[in-house]
Amino acid sequence: MTEQSNRQKQAKFLRTIRKIHRSCGALLFAFFFIISISALLLGWKKHSNGMIMSKTYQGSSADLSKWLSIDSLHTIASNYLRDSLAGNLSNEIDRIDIRKEKGTLKFIFKNHFTALQLDGANGKILHVEHRRADLIEKIHDGSILDFYLGTKNDFFKLLYTSIMGLALLTFTLTGFWLWYGPKRMKKTSKKQ
Numbered sequence: 001m002t003e004q005s006n007r008q009k010q011a012k013f014l015r016t017i018r019k020i021h022r023s024c025g026a027l028l029f030a031f032f033f034i035i036s037i038s039a040l041l042l043g044w045k046k047h048s049n050g051m052i053m054s055k056t057y058q059g060s061s062a063d064l065s066k067w068l069s070i071d072s073l074h075t076i077a078s079n080y081l082r083d084s085l086a087g088n089l090s091n092e093i094d095r096i097d098i099r100k101e102k103g104t105l106k107f108i109f110k111n112h113f114t115a116l117q118l119d120g121a122n123g124k125i126l127h128v129e130h131r132r133a134d135l136i137e138k139i140h141d142g143s144i145l146d147f148y149l150g151t152k153n154d155f156f157k158l159l160y161t162s163i164m165g166l167a168l169l170t171f172t173l174t175g176f177w178l179w180y181g182p183k184r185m186k187k188t189s190k191k192q
Contacts, residue, residue, distance in 0.1 A: 007185065014181045021174040028167050035164065038140035045133045053133040057126040059103025059119035067120040070096065076123040077107040077116045085128065089114060108134075 025032075045052040061067070068076075078091040094110040104126060108115040113135050117127040138144040142160025145151070 006188070010181065010185050010188075014178070014185075017174050017177045017181065021171065021178060024167055024170055024174075028164070031160075031164060032167075035140060038136050041136050042133065042140060045136075051132070052136065054115075054117075054127060054129040056099055056102050056106075057104055057117050059121060059126065060124075061121040062101055062103045064100060064120070068123050073105065073118055073120065073123055074107065076125075077118060080116060080125050081109070081114070085114065 041048075041052060067073075074093070081089050081091050090109060090111040092110040094108045097106040097108060098120075099105065100120075103120055104117055105120050106115050106117050106129070108131065113131040115129040115131050116125060117129060118124065119126055135144075138147055141157055142164075143154060143157035145156035145160075146154050149156070
């Protein structure tokens, strides 16, 4: 194989790599933009002065023996949700976040982005939280479509993360080759 032929093959391969890199970038630009903005917001959520993630308020007692039962606290949270916020919000719980050291717990609901922080000892509503961080996280990982469409098994999240993960891998490999390929060609031509 001649030097000229080898150089032409390398140049053709680099053009193909560049085309793949450019096409993926153009095709997935909006998704990478969304991922990068949401990642920045999630990284800063604890330092947002309550804009993205609310602080955890202090309850009256960290002694669990003085707390009301979880059932009683759930009833208080459900009644508050129905009577004081919106009667049509579901009281189905996604999780209960217990902060013993703070004397508080959060009822985080499954079908909306509202959470209630209650004092564990007396059931007082300490804070009504709008879970912006949860919304941003769902946007970041693509599960926002599963949430609004009610799909099972995280179908859209799995599809989205697979596509974006493979795209990032493609960008990494093609980007490396776009950096290394010309250096390799120069080194080869210097040797000859």
